[in-house]
Amino acid sequence: MRMPRFLHAWLMLGPALLLLAAFTHVPALATLWHALFSTPTPRRPAVFVGLNNYAALAEDPIFWQALWNNLLYALGTVPMSIALALAMALWVNGRLRGRTAMRIAFFTPTVLPMIAVANLWLFFYTPDYGMIDRLTRLLLGWGPTNWIGSQETALGAMMAIAVWKEAGFFMIFYLAALQAIPPSLLEAASLEGASRGRIFWRVTLPLLGPTTLFIAVNAVINSFRLVDHILVMTQGGPDNATALLMTYIYETGFRFWDTAQASALTGVLLAVLAVIAALQFSLLGRRTHYR
Amino acid sequence: MSITRRAAIGASLGALAASPFLAAPAVRAQAPVELTFNYPIAVGGPIARIIDGYCDDFQKANPGIRIRQVYTGSYQDSITKALTAARGGDAPDMACLLSTDMFTLIDEDVVVPWDGLPGAETSWMGSFYPGFMENSRTGGKTWGIPFQRSTIVMYYNKEAFKAAGLNPEVAPASWAEQVEFAQKLTRRSGDTVSQWGMQIPSSGFPYWLFQALTTQNDVRLMNEAGNQTFYADPKVAEALQYWLDLAQKHKVHPTGIVEWGTTPRDFFERKVAMIWTTTGNLTNIKTNAPFEFGVAQLAAGRKPGSPTGGGNLYVFKSASEAKRAAAVKFARFLTEPERAAQWGIDTGYVATSPEAWETAKMKDYVAAFPAAAVARDQLRHAVAELSTHENQRVTKALNDGLQAVLTGRSQPQPAMAAAQAEAERILRRYRG
Structure with a gap:
């Protein structure tokens, strides 16, 4: 007796769908639903308030600052970590002495838990005797800088950690993709007399397209998601200079216990991510060359 | 396998039968009261060992009560965990949380005042430095017992x-x-x-x-x-x-x-x-x-x-009468002058009652290390x-x-x- 095709398909999809629905789709919809009510307290049950929670967000200067900070954070970390990952992958892909050691060195930050990384960097950034200040003094002759304690540098300092943490992880994907490029293509190009730069631009980079798209989507998601180091190091300070959407959601939800407002914030974050993902897949996806 | 293990336990119980705990059948018949106690420590280390020691000593002195201590991270994590658990219907029975969390805990309606709990006498609640009580009382009721204060x-x-x-x-x-x-x-x-x-x-x-x-x-x-x-x-x-x-x-x-x-x-x-x-x-x-x-x-x-700072002991509303009584016993045990003095010496936190500073061991300690008394002397000028x-x-x-x-x-x-x-x-x- 043959199973109908559709039953077979649903059986295969079932377990994954069930998990996704239970832990992603249902909570997301529930959050959007809760955002339409006020925060319940023991004395005041939740009442329907329509879009009031979103209106309150629009009037909240910290929300706008967090949104702006997050856009800067994404713009700073995404291209930087992709470029660095590609550069590192190209380097350790070549014939190089101590290649394995280099690969491990680049990959190590990825393995460390973010909380440990944050505590490590807290001391790197310490003014005067921290490692960063010692380096800038030695190489550039700068005086002490309060990296995470001043408005101008705090967000940049947080971005540097994110890039440092992520580039090694993305490098692994590039490395795998580089090794999957058939050598015959590269040999053919060099037989035609193409320079190394030209081979990179016209052969290697296009063939890495699908990997770049994958990495770009992940990097963007991470730029909204990976905020542990900020909670440890600055708690969004000084004066909200490092507040991102996610840290603000956590603060509103679990420090102020304003769950309705936090739900509305989550709604905004979901919308932002959905728009970016749609743009990436439609614009970049169209130009990506799949074999 | 399980039979042999049970037999082994039976044999060792027989050997211990002379101990006062097992000799009292009334105590043995009662199921012990289990008290969940959340405490703000992130990782192990000296303070966790001290608290573990207190729990063990208390259980030895009070065989009818079992303390289940749970270490819940920083103060910030601890209040988050306690409130999340309370909303999910699984609050701890007792917790050490910031004294400043008092209004939040009252507004969330998850704690009860110590006044009126069996065994919580006014003389005990009045035995602490007034500077510490400023953040522990409101509306004429005592909501927190000063413990890990600074x-x-x-x-x-x-x-x-x-x-x-x-x-x-x-x-x-x-x-x-x-x-x-x-x-x-x-x-x-x-x-x-x-x-x-x-x-x-x-x-x-x-x-x-x-x-x-x-x-x-x-x-x-x-x-x-x-x-x-x-x-x-x-x-x-x-x-x-x-x-x-x-x-x-x-x-x-x-x-x-x-x-x-x-x-x-x-x-x-x-x-x-x-x-x-x-x-x-x-x-x-x-x-x-x-x-x-x-x-x-x-x-x-x-x-x-x-200002003063640090943590107070709170009793949660969801705790049963028996657990509330056990919580009072445990809080009184923790704040006994001798123990409070040793706690202050071991950690640097300020022992919370004047009597603790009158104990012999504290007097000796201060004589050898006068810096320890600076915080106490400053309490006269402290505010909530x-x-x-x-x-x-x-x-x-x-x-x-x-x-x-x-x-x-x-x-x-x-x-x-x-x-x-x-x-x-x-x-x-x-x-x-």
Whole structure:
């Protein structure tokens, strides 16, 4: 007796769908639903308030600052970590002495838990005797800088950690993709007399397209998601200079216990991510060359 | 396998049958009361071992009660975990949480006052320093029992004092003297500073350290009912100006935000000669400072002063009558003078009752290490740490204002007015 095709398909999809629905789709919809009510307290049950929670967000200067900070954070970390990952992958892909050691060195930050990384960097950034200040003094002759304690540098300092943490992880994907490029293509190009730069631009980079798209989507998601180091190091300070959407959601939800407002914030974050993902897949996806 | 194990246990029980616990059939027949006790420790280490020891000793003395201690991370994590669990119907029975969480816990309706619980006598609740009780009582009821309590003190490097021509036994007593000392202690080589005169941490919870300055400037930040703040008082802006001037005008204090976590390290590295931090750091500094250091009360402005800080013991509403009674027993056990004295000696936290300081072991300790008594002596001038309804939000308004000023984005007076406006917006509905 043959199973109908559709039953077979649903059986295969079932377990994954069930998990996704239970832990992603249902909570997301529930959050959007809760955002339409006020925060319940023991004395005041939740009442329907329509879009009031979103209106309150629009009037909240910290929300706008967090949104702006997050856009800067994404713009700073995404291209930087992709470029660095590609550069590192190209380097350790070549014939190089101590290649394995280099690969491990680049990959190590990825393995460390973010909380440990944050505590490590807290001391790197310490003014005067921290490692960063010692380096800038030695190489550039700068005086002490309060990296995470001043408005101008705090967000940049947080971005540097994110890039440092992520580039090694993305490098692994590039490395795998580089090794999957058939050598015959590269040999053919060099037989035609193409320079190394030209081979990179016209052969290697296009063939890495699908990997770049994958990495770009992940990097963007991470730029909204990976905020542990900020909670440890600055708690969004000084004066909200490092507040991102996610840290603000956590603060509103679990420090102020304003769950309705936090739900509305989550709604905004979901919308932002959905728009970016749609743009990436439609614009970049169209130009990506799949074999 | 299971039979042999049971037989083995039976045999060992037989051997122990003479012990008083097993000889009392009434106790054995009753199922023990299990008390879940949340305690704010992030990772193991000395304090976790001390608390484990207390739990074991208590269980030995009270065979009918079992303590299940749960270590819940930082204070911030601990209140989050306790409230999340309470909302999910699985609250702890007892927890050590910040004294400033009192209004939040009351508003969430998850705790009960200690008054009226079996065994909680007025004499016991009145045995603690009044300075600690300010944050433990509201509306005539006692909601928290002081346990892991602290206050801010100044630590200074005696060698640096000598090098600057200052008497290493005398700390600055007034605001003016503090600036003068700090100027002498600041060492410059060209444009760079090799040693700052002093530093007051301003990351994370700057309001706590700032509250020392406002208290010294003779102004309160909030009322006792926790539904009004006074951030816009001119004396508050004045206190902030003093802090700002240390960095901007006198140039004896690092600019921008000073990290709380690395401040003791800055002190060990001789990057700063005088620091403000919690008494809870006393043991850490005693162990790690590579030079002779002094501990002093904070310098006085119009008057001396510091806020208290740290954690209180709370009983949760969901605990049964039997568990509430057990919680009282355990809290009384933890705060017995002898034990409180040992706790203070082991950790640097301030033993919370005058009787603890009268014990022989505490007297001996203070005689050998007088710095230990500084925090206690300062308690006379201590005020309650900033705490209101919707505490985190109201405090954040002040924190943001302070950091805006310290990082040069705003001036004291407008920043404090803005913080007050925000606090007012939040607290209005808790009045009248």
